[in-house]
Amino acid sequence: MHDIKWIREQPEGLIDALARRGGNADAAKTDAEALVKRLLDLDKKRREGLTELEGKLARRNAASKEIGQAKAKKDEATAQALMAEVAKLKETIPALESDVKGFETALNDALAAIPNVPLAEVPLGKDEEENVERARVGEKRAYAFAPKQHFEVGEGLGLMDFETAAKLSGARFVVNKGPLARLERALGQFFLDLHTGEHGYQEVNPPLLVRDSTMFGTAQLPKFAEDQFAAKRLLSDAEYADIFKTVLWEDSDIAEREGGVWRYFVTEGSRYGLNVDGVRRFDELANALSALWLIPTAEVPLTNLVRESILSEEELPLRLTALTPCFRAEAGAAGRDTRGMIRQHQFNKVEMVSITTPEQSADEHERMLACAEAVLKKLDLHYRVVTLCTGDMGFASQKTYDIEVWLPGQGAYREISSCSVCGDFQARRMDARYRPKDAPAGQKPSPRFVHTLNGSGVAVGRALVAVLETYQQEDGSVVVPEALKPYMGGITKIEKAR
Numbered sequence: 001m002h003d004i005k006w007i008r009e010q011p012e013g014l015i016d017a018l019a020r021r022g023g024n025a026d027a028a029k030t031d032a033e034a035l036v037k038r039l040l041d042l043d044k045k046r047r048e049g050l051t052e053l054e055g056k057l058a059r060r061n062a063a064s065k066e067i068g069q070a071k072a073k074k075d076e077a078t079a080q081a082l083m084a085e086v087a088k089l090k091e092t093i094p095a096l097e098s099d100v101k102g103f104e105t106a107l108n109d110a111l112a113a114i115p116n117v118p119l120a121e122v123p124l125g126k127d128e129e130e131n132v133e134r135a136r137v138g139e140k141r142a143y144a145f146a147p148k149q150h151f152e153v154g155e156g157l158g159l160m161d162f163e164t165a166a167k168l169s170g171a172r173f174v175v176n177k178g179p180l181a182r183l184e185r186a187l188g189q190f191f192l193d194l195h196t197g198e199h200g201y202q203e204v205n206p207p208l209l210v211r212d213s214t215m216f217g218t219a220q221l222p223k224f225a226e227d228q229f230a231a232k233r234l235l236s237d238a239e240y241a242d243i244f245k246t247v248l249w250e251d252s253d254i255a256e257r258e259g260g261v262w263r264y265f266v267t268e269g270s271r272y273g274l275n276v277d278g279v280r281r282f283d284e285l286a287n288a289l290s291a292l293w294l295i296p297t298a299e300v301p302l303t304n305l306v307r308e309s310i311l312s313e314e315e316l317p318l319r320l321t322a323l324t325p326c327f328r329a330e331a332g333a334a335g336r337d338t339r340g341m342i343r344q345h346q347f348n349k350v351e352m353v354s355i356t357t358p359e360q361s362a363d364e365h366e367r368m369l370a371c372a373e374a375v376l377k378k379l380d381l382h383y384r385v386v387t388l389c390t391g392d393m394g395f396a397s398q399k400t401y402d403i404e405v406w407l408p409g410q411g412a413y414r415e416i417s418s419c420s421v422c423g424d425f426q427a428r429r430m431d432a433r434y435r436p437k438d439a440p441a442g443q444k445p446s447p448r449f450v451h452t453l454n455g456s457g458v459a460v461g462r463a464l465v466a467v468l469e470t471y472q473q474e475d476g477s478v479v480v481p482e483a484l485k486p487y488m489g490g491i492t493k494i495e496k497a498r
Helices: 004-009 011-021 028-070 076-112 150-156 161-168 178-197 212-217 237-248 276-290 299-308 361-378 427-428 460-470 483-489
Strands: 131-135 229-232 263-267 272-273 293-294 309-312 320-327 346-356 383-386 399-407 412-421 432-435 451-459
Touching: 004 028, 004 383, 011 028, 011 237, 028 076, 131 361, 178 320, 178 346, 178 361, 178 427, 178 451, 178 460, 212 299, 212 427, 229 432, 276 293, 293 299, 299 320, 299 346, 299 427, 299 451, 320 412, 346 361, 346 460, 361 383, 361 399, 361 412, 361 451, 383 412, 399 460, 412 460, 427 451, 451 460
Parallel strands: 309 432
Antiparallel strands: 131 383, 229 293, 263 272, 320 346, 346 451, 383 399, 399 412, 412 451
């Protein structure tokens, strides 16, 4: 989330950044200019309204004191005039407070929908076709046969079942069995052991269900709500009654007796109804109480561990990792990767998160990339690293490296890890800060926003795909990579189930 003070002082900075995200197309710059103009207009109205409101509140308080002074002097005429003035102020102040709140809400909503600013070194481009290759590691393997895709290998082994998964849950799910399920588990355990044992990350077992504010903190909400899964619980009658009372307390005008209402409630022996606005607010409160989001990545709970807190500089960098199931609706992926495990609604992933000072974040980004690469090197998988261009970056990212593993059966590179530095973008949304060690003599250092980074270390399902396609044999079996053998209980080759 962006600082409106920065936008006010350097509007061209945001305009240029948003134009770069659009590939510097004329339309992108025009849209950016219109957006910044709207932001500044809202900010001006909010500040003007706030100034007027503060003036009226100050005058109301002063006049109230003057009433007592006038009465003490037996100056009834002055007291009556002041009382009339206070009464008029009390009539106008609520409307002004509502206006200021409306401008502030509109401004915050607009700011929350604006993506992060790309770093200057990020290559300019419109889409993935203009990403820049940074390195290739390893070699493509030669096969004496035509390599199959992972789902052909898995189904041929009789251990990967999409048909049964569809009966249970619908499309984009899979049931893995036997040694193939063990291989998937081995991958996750191997990744965790590597990152905790060699790379200095602390393992965390976080919640899989999180609140709206948690998803907002890492910028999945509000813009990407349709890509998420939510879980709801049934509320009790007492909880519904409490919500109804809250709605009435907030604004009695939205409650009506008997006529012209959308929904009735009985409370304390009386039958009340809510009009359209009341029903909308009721549903908002009920949803906030009953709904939790399934995490799309462990980045969400791991990064939010530092929300609403002030760390000491000595605690940084803070490095966290977790192996969790992840859940994604894939709303924008209709028709893409409909077969196999490349794009699933549920998958396992090891995530790495770093919390740093602003001065540490660039080096930490390179370090995180190296940690993710180490996984593929130890598995002896061929891959390449690309720097995403401005038009292909994620919403919260300042700069992103993607690792794309080579899939022999598919004959293509596919993303297996994405490592991003987000600057203070997420920290502002979470109010996550740290206190620097140094300050001028006699002064306490002021808190600063942390920088956040996240990266896949790596996606377990896609790693399984890569292992199946890379280590497949002509007879349909799959050799277990050396790095995974300690996790496989003596299994060195996965063969067709009997």
